[in-house]
Amino acid sequence: xxxxxxxxxxxxxxxxxxxxxxxxxxxxxxxxxxxxxxxxxxxxxxxxxxxxxxxxxxxxxxxxxxxxxxxxxxxxxxxxxxxxxxxxxxxxxxxxxxxxxxxxxxxxxxxxxxxxxxxxxxxxxxxxxxxxxxxxxxxxxxxxxxxxxxxxxxxxxxxxxxxxxxxxxxxxxxxxxxxxxxxxxxxxxxxxxxxxxxxxxxxxxxxxxxxxxxxxxxxxxxxxxxxxxxxxxxxxxxxxxxxxxxxxxxxxxxxxxxxxxxxxxxxxxxxxxxxxxxxxxxxxxxxxxxxxxxxxxxxxxxxxxxxxxxxxxxxxxxxxxxxxxxxxxxxxxxxxxxxxxxxxxxxxxxxxxxxxxxxxxxxxxxxxxxxxxxxxxxxxxxxxxxxxxxxxxxxxxxxxxxxxxxxxxxxxxxxxxxxxxxxxxxxxxxxxxxxxx
Amino acid sequence: xxxxxxxxxxxxxxxxxxxxxxxxxxxxxxxxxxxxxxxxxxxxxxxxxxxxxxxxxxxxxxxxxxxxxxxxxxxxxxxxxxxxxxxxxxxxxxxxxxxxxxxxxxxxxxxxxxxxxxxxxxxxxxxxxxxxxxxxxxxxxxxxxxxxxxxxxxxxxxxxxxxxxxxxxxxxxxxxxxxxxxxxxxxx
Numbered sequence: 020x021x022x023x024x025x026x027x028x029x030x031x032x033x034x035x036x037x038x039x040x041x042x043x044x045x046x047x048x049x050x051x052x053x054x055x056x057x058x059x060x061x062x063x064x065x066x067x068x069x070x071x072x073x074x075x076x077x078x079x080x081x082x083x084x085x086x087x088x089x090x091x092x093x094x095x096x097x098x099x100x101x102x103x104x105x106x107x108x109x110x111x112x113x114x115x116x117x118x119x120x121x122x123x124x125x126x127x128x129x130x131x132x133x134x135x136x137x138x139x140x141x142x143x144x145x146x147x148x149x150x151x152x153x154x155x156x157x158x159x160x161x162x163x164x165x166x167x168x169x170x171x172x173x174x175x176x177x178x179x180x181x182x183x184x185x186x187x188x189x190x191x192x193x194x195x196x197x198x199x200x201x202x203x204x205x206x207x208x209x210x211x212x213x214x215x216x217x218x219x220x221x222x223x224x225x226x227x228x229x230x231x232x233x234x235x236x237x238x239x240x241x242x243x244x245x246x247x248x249x250x251x252x253x254x255x256x257x258x259x260x261x262x263x264x265x266x267x268x269x270x271x272x273x274x275x276x277x278x279x280x281x282x283x284x285x286x287x288x289x290x291x292x293x294x295x296x297x298x299x300x301x302x303x304x305x306x307x308x309x310x311x312x313x314x315x316x317x318x319x320x321x322x323x324x325x326x327x328x329x330x331x332x333x334x335x336x337x338x339x340x341x342x343x344x345x346x347x348x349x350x351x352x353x354x355x356x357x358x359x360x361x362x363x364x365x366x367x368x369x370x371x372x373x374x375x376x377x378x379x380x381x382x383x384x385x386x387x388x389x390x391x392x393x394x395x396x397x398x399x400x401x402x403x404x405x406x407x408x409x410x411x412x413x414x415x416x417x418x419x420x421x422x423x424x425x426x427x428x429x430x431x432x433x434x435x436x437x438x439x440x441x442x443x444x445x446x447x448x449x450x451x452x453x454x455x456x
Numbered sequence: 457x458x459x460x461x462x463x464x465x466x467x468x469x470x471x472x473x474x475x476x477x478x479x480x481x482x483x484x485x486x487x488x489x490x491x492x493x494x495x496x497x498x499x500x501x502x503x504x505x506x507x508x509x510x511x512x513x514x515x516x517x518x519x520x521x522x523x524x525x526x527x528x529x530x531x532x533x534x535x536x537x538x539x540x541x542x543x544x545x546x547x548x549x550x551x552x553x554x555x556x557x558x559x560x561x562x563x564x565x566x567x568x569x570x571x572x573x574x575x576x577x578x579x580x581x582x583x584x585x586x587x588x589x590x591x592x593x594x595x596x597x598x599x600x601x602x603x604x605x606x607x608x609x610x611x612x613x614x615x616x617x618x619x620x621x622x623x624x625x626x627x628x629x630x631x632x633x634x635x636x637x638x639x640x641x642x643x644x
Contacts, residue, residue, distance in 0.1 A: 224616075226583050226584070226617075226619065227583070242619060247587060247614070247616075267591070267613055267614060268591050268613075268614050268615045270584060271587075284584070284587070286588075286613070286614075286615070290595070291588035291592075315584050315585055315587070315588045316582065316584045329582070329584070329585055336585055357581070359582040359584075360582050360584070360585075402582065402583070421626070447583070
């Protein structure tokens with residue numbers, strides 16, 4: 020009797036233990052892993068009213084709250100109270116433009132959701148101009164429940180584009196590393212911090228994640244082998260392979276615009292130098308840049324013809340540009356003694372970087388043509404800046420006290436966002452590409 | 457008892473290493489001596505009796521009969537593994553030269569040994585630039601070792617940059633502790 024009790028309690032513990040392990044493996048956070056504060060506003064804010072869609076309240080995932088939050092977070096929109104209109108407008112002929120104008124709204128969003136026979140949802144929206152009293156845009160989507168949140172972001176993108184002239188980035192994704200105790204996790208989340216997925220977990224550091232241009236792969240540096248090695252992992256299949264694992268240190272991966280190669284920094288030939296390797300790990304490494312100093316942090320121009328990178332060949336770390344086909348490097352930064360971490364803007368007209376001033380490290384942008392520098396942040400240690408694919412926001416790593424957080428700033432410096440993670444230290448962010456329409 | 461066994465084992469091994477006969481053969485040599493021993497014997501005027509040290513060349517043993525790994529012996533400089541650097545510098549300061557020299561010598565004398573020098577920086581600045589700075593520190597130690605005769609093929613240099621600090625904290629003391637190159641032997 021006692022023997023049976025002992026063994027069944029062992030089995031019970033085993034089962035509970037396994038269940039706990041499984042739970043760890045499949046649990047996704049119920050609410051956002053990152054929550055976002057906004058301060059500041061664009062030069063001219065657009066006033067917009069977003070009327071809750073017909074039949075939306077029955078859904079597990081609301082649509083208009085996501086749209087409203089996206090637009091407000093950009094700092095370019097002021098939301099107008101949509102309530103109290105009688106009748107509630109769902110169709111264009113129901114929109115009372117003079118009444119909306121009286122509330123101060125320049126634009127109104129209306130729409131509806133209806134379940135379809137096959138289990139999907141029919142989601143429709145229209146963007147109305149209260150001044151011209153016309154429809155600006157209208158679309159219908161047929162999506163499964165799991166994609167309702169994504170469709171809300173796509174609708175917010177369209178609204179943003181129609182009213183500001185720039186492509187929206189609400190439906191894009193970001194990647195970052197979370198450190199909790201001695202555990203490092205590489206994560207991918209929506210641009211609003213929701214839906215965080217774990218891509219890779221390790222007890223050794225992970226740094227420098229980089230998105231492939233088509234958004235299906237991440238390159239990153241992992242220290243799991245007790246030295247830095249560059250890996251590429253598919254976000255679709257999970258396949259992970261080392262693409263640069265030479266003697267010495269391997270780091271700083273940067274994708275070529277055609278997604279076939281990576282610029283990396285290797286020390287195999289003595290000193291940190293920039294090489295090209297194939298993104299599938301085949302073949303060897305071709306040296307790209309040579310100097311007597313450190314060359315690191317390569318980043319391809321959007322046209323793939325040149326790279327910008329950090330080099331201390333002149334005695335202090337500064338930013339240089341060199342043609343990929345070979346040829347002399349040209350120095351770009353001349354303010355101060357520490358300019359590092361350059362990344363091109365999507366239009367290729369300038370770059371974002373980190374500049375040290377006194378004891379602080381801040382994010383700045385420089386225009387190639389005019390060489391003008393604009394400082395955008397004033398934190399203590401701001402690092403790892405990257406542009407959103409529309410060139411309008413810059414995501415970077417900052418500190419809140421001694422805790423690492425993510426932050427974003429608009430490229431004109433006016434709008435600032437702070438992303439707060441529930442627990443842990445967040446660092447090394449990178450903004451993902453726009454998805455193909 | 458154990459000491460006796462160890463001594464006996466060491467003696468057996470030593471005698472096996474040398475080109476002279478083993479203990480068992482020694483017995484045989486009593487009857488059938490080597491010419492040199494016989495000549496010496498004749499010269500010495502003694503016949504018939506085996507001379508205990510005839511025909512054997514042994515290596516003198518020091519007082520320690522238990523083998524201690526010098527790399528782990530706290531009394532040995534080889535157990536010291538860290539070289540510290542000034543801010544923004546990869547110069548190996550004079551106070552670390554004895555340590556580096558000792559490891560270089562160990563490598564020359566132990567051709568199967570392999571070590572990795574891991575470079576580190578304090579946390580200030582770009583992570584990737586700090587990988588490169590840490591690498592420079594590791595390379596500076598390697599260069600000193602190879603100049604002192606250590607074979608380059610036995611040394612790998614890698615960098616952890618600011619990623620694996622030994623001291624947490626944002627004060628000068630923590631920063632100084634982290635500006636460091638560590639020597640780690642393969643298998644450790």
